[in-house]
Amino acid sequence: MTARGAGSAGTGARSSRARTGSGAAARVGAAERSGAAARVGAAERSGAAARVGAAERSARSSRADVASRQDSDDGGSVPAPAPPGGPGGRRRHLLSIDDLGAEGIATVLRLSDRFVEVARRSIPKVPALRGRTVASVFAESSTRTRLSFETAARRLSADVISFSPAGSSLAKGESLRDTVETVAAMGVDCFVVRHGCAGVPAQVAGWTGASVVNAGDGWHEHPTQALLDCATIRQVLAERDGLAVDDVGVDGFVGLRVAIVGDVAHSRVARSGILALAALGARVTLVAPGSLLPPSLAGWPVEAVTADLDDVLPETDVCYVLRLQTERGAGAFVPSPREYTAGFGLTVRRAALLPDHAMVLHPGPMVRGVEIAAEVADLPRTVVLRQVANGVAVRMAVLFLLLGAEEVTGDA
Amino acid sequence: MAERERKLTPPRGGAFVPRVQVLSAADVHRALTRIAHEIVERNRGLEDVVVVGLQTGGVPLAYRIGQILGEMHDGAHVPVGTLDVAFYRDDIGIRPVLPEASTEIPGDLAGTVVILVDDVLFTGRTIRAALNALSDFGRARSVQLAVMVDRGHRELPIRPDYVGKNLPTRFDEQVDVSLDGVVLGDVVPR
Structure with missing residues (x-):
């Protein structure tokens, strides 16, 4: 440690x-x-x-x-x-x-x-x-x-x-x-x-x-968001294994495969999240179009960076979907919201690629139909409201x- | 135990050095059995009785009392809960206060007779905090206090209803209570 x-x-x-x-x-x-x-x-x-x-x-x-x-x-x-x-x-x-x-x-x-x-x-x-x-x-x-x-x-x-x-x-x-x-x-x-x-x-x-x-x-950064995301992940992991949260500690994060999808460049949530998850031993993969990645990822504790979401999802334990931050100008970095959805939105088809145990997180506010399909947002594996409660x-x-x-x- | 924990926290901390064994494991068990009988005697049975152990020292004692009460009454189920009073302490900001373990109160306490169980009764501040905490779980009909050791030095008007052993101590001595016995000792500075 x-x-x-x-x-x-x-x-x-x-x-x-x-x-x-x-x-x-x-x-x-x-x-x-x-x-x-x-x-x-x-x-x-x-x-x-x-x-x-x-x-x-x-x-x-x-x-x-x-x-x-x-x-x-x-x-x-x-x-x-x-x-x-x-x-x-x-x-x-x-x-x-x-x-x-x-x-x-x-x-x-x-x-x-x-x-x-x-x-x-x-x-x-x-x-x-x-x-x-x-x-x-x-x-x-x-x-x-x-x-x-x-x-x-x-x-x-x-x-x-x-x-x-x-x-x-x-x-x-x-x-x-x-x-x-x-x-x-x-x-x-x-x-x-x-x-x-x-x-x-x-x-x-x-x-x-x-x-x-x-x-x-x-x-x-947005450190408390990262902390509540970690708390939510830990809770879900403990429930999945039928353990009390007290007993699991933070060992469950070691080797956990986390895919952070979307507008990484403008996202303070992503920055804090990556730091927190990596500190706890998770393996973080960024999935984003090149235009929505920061100019340099030097020093970021991430395993991999890719633009192919379909390829990553079957190997993912936690899928963290980010909102397209149009108020910070993210809209100018993608051709159109529809095209963004086609490449990086968590659609019903893509959600089906996730392993059965995988969970979906979103920092909110969700824009249904852009980064996450309405049906996926309502799946039991999508734990957005638990994030808020935590x-x-x-x-x-x-x-x-x-x-x-x-x-x-x-x-x- | 709980008391020792607070004493051992920096910067006042030190190592606990046992000096005298005051009660053996068998003595502790006998005292708990007597306390269980006294609880039944005073409350004329076990109706509405809930045993709540204070984290962390009182919890094993509370479970043992619950078990003895059950055995006395042909396996009657006496609910046992745990309570961590960290958020109710009056020394928050004065010394490190972090909750040690979970609070699990079995249901609403309204109308129940709560037997609060702790290992050592010292200044009475933990019990003061516990009484405040309990009131957030409903209005108990009465709250009674059971402690394994009453060592004196009260700073608040609080008295126990059931005592395992009255043990006059110096203020700077330490009492370590567990189901394995009661040990009197000192904290030696590093």
């Missing part, structure tokens, strides 16, 4: 360079910003990952044979230099899947199981984050992510304040930074940020003392890890 962890860290550095490159092709200003943000994020990242990892280790080591793990605990709990002004002198962010690493992903998934159980209760609410305030800053349209985050925060008893640029002072010409600092001054523990430009959440992290969760930034539990886990499961600073 150490080797894989080191590998993925290296990959992260490389792929952030690749991302900057792809941004430059489209939007010079955005590329510059994302470059700066990537550097900020990288510095932040290693610390955050270590801290989340440390919390996990302490929980596990306390279970049984303690002595053997003491050394690593010691290493993990060395406090990182805390930025001033943060609540408790500490803050953690989830800006990229790289922040977590395989161990952190496993922690989030395990914790999500607990929250899935909470959601089944007649009163699906726990007082864990009472008195904390979560601000959702969505500068891009969103239904499920925003509602999902806000539901998650409320189910943890946190207070939620939200604003979107339309109807806020941003529309009057205030800069994002001033707006964020204004909101932060009201006492916010966590910002959930979505923005059309890559790297904005990382910048917000630099402006405030609060934790920041990336809820999707441009073409860059989204709340996974986001509860993320918020709890960032705001709740804090480590002691000094002697308590």
Whole structure:
């Protein structure tokens, strides 16, 4: 695992360079910003990952044979230099899947199981984050992510304040930074940020003392989506084998054949998904027309890239269908939606090529008839609604890890 | 066990060094049998009784009590559940709080008599959290507390209804409870 962890860290550095490159092709200003943000994020990242990892280790080591793990605990709990002004002198962010690493992903998934159980209760609410305030800053349209985050925060008893640029002072010409600092001054523990430009959440992290969760930034990343996808895959795998989710861990991902189909170039979901799945040991194949692939895949932890969907499907355990991101200009990269469907849509005929056990995921919103046929979208193997349901539990886990499961600073 | 876990978490953590065995496995079994009889005595039977073990230390004890109750009443089925109180603790943000294991409450608790089972009663904060958690599963008719060891040092007005053993301790001592016995020891800093 150490080797894989080191590998993925290296990959992260490389792929952030690749991302900057792809941004430059489209939007010079955005590329510059994302470059700066990537550097900020990288510095932040290693610390955050270590801290989340440390919390996990302490929980596990306390279970049984303690002595053997003491050394690593010691290493993990060395406090990182805390930025001033943060609540408790500490803050953690989830800006990229790289922040977590395989161990952190496993922690989030395990914790999500607990929250899935909470959601089944007649009163699906726990007082864990009472008195904390979560601000959702969505500068891009969103239904499920925003509602999902806000539901998650409320189910943890946190207070939620939200604003979107339309109807806020941003529309009057205030800069994002001033707006964020204004909101932060009201006492916010966590910002959930979505923005059309890559790297904005990382910048917000630099402006405030609060934790920041990336809820999707441009073409860059959408880490909680990747986490909820992993949670869904893990759930389905456990059910298939008749096991309790608790018992399967994340071993089920090792060697899992995942095909990510469609608009990879414009998809932050794909970027986070690839990083998460690869970190857990899955074998990822990209299926897309050349025009919808990023200019460079150097450093992406993918097994193969192909344009022949029919060829890949029989060898696929998880088929991840992406939406054609027409609002990011993807429409200009394919001759027509019909032609795209002919080559890369998951039609009824193609769905029949999948092995019986294979599942189909889609990050939503689905455009039926383009990337996925209406009939396929309604098949039992298509687990889109479970993804949404797991989204709340996974986001509860993320918020709890960032705001709740804090480590002691000094002697308590 | 549960108590030891929290104590051993960094940065205060250390290694548990056993010093004295207070109860043997047979003693623990006898104490659980007595507690089971006391439960039947106080509640005049087993009607509406649900046993809930607190994760992680109370769970094996709860299952054993459920089993003994069943044997006493010709295989009567006493529902046994588990409860992890991590999300209800008052030390979230002060020390690492992560749920250890699953919460499985058998059905709605409204109108039931809940026997809360934990290994060690110490400050009472875990029980406070458990009482809050239970109320989210319905309004129990009554909640009774069974612990294997009451070691004193309460910080909240909480008292047990059934006690395996009263064990006066120093604040910094550790008590390790399992079905194999009760051991008193110390946590030695690294």
